[in-house]
Amino acid sequence: MSSTVVHALYNDDDILMDAVKKTRAAHHHIEEVFTPFPVHGLDKAMGLAPTRLAICAFIYGAYGLGFATWLMWNIMINPSGGWPQDIGGKPSFSYLQNMPAFVPVMFEMTVFHAAHLMVITFYMRSKLWPFKKAENPDVRTTDDHFLMEVAVKNNVEELTSFLQNTGAVEVKVVEKH
Known part of the structure; x- marks a missing residue:
């Protein structure tokens, strides 16, 4: 066509x-x-719909936070998962008692999942596959x-x-x- x-x-x-x-x-x-280079306001001037990638980022971050919570509970608290860890004298009786120690891990896992899954989503949405031939109609537009x-x-x-x-x-x- x-x-x-x-x-x-x-x-x-x-x-x-x-x-x-x-x-x-x-x-x-x-x-x-x-x-x-990006031209500020061009998307609005062209009448393009706003992107919904921010919604994906939130969902991916929430998934990362949930995964981090599940992972730390299984590793550090769950008595049937092996041996609960006693690190630095912190009791391993409940997740809530240890939550302040888990905040950095929760933050990092949230950022990790949001960032990596957003890159994959962007490439899929933009149809930027590996070894894809460039669709640039004129070389001068790169300069x-x-x-x-x-x-x-x-x-x-x-x-x-x-x-x-x-x-x-x-x-x-x-x-x-």
């Missing part, structure tokens, strides 16, 4: 932001924007240019002239596969 898109190349992030706003106001569909990819709907000439008027330094029509 191939579709036609127009690549508009910009050399300034402020001009790009204005172009994105004008393009959305003219009801053209922006497929993607490629930038060499100092910005590229806006706009879908064509039988309006190639109108769209190219519109994008040139938004301050694009280069506009080309491309068949996307």
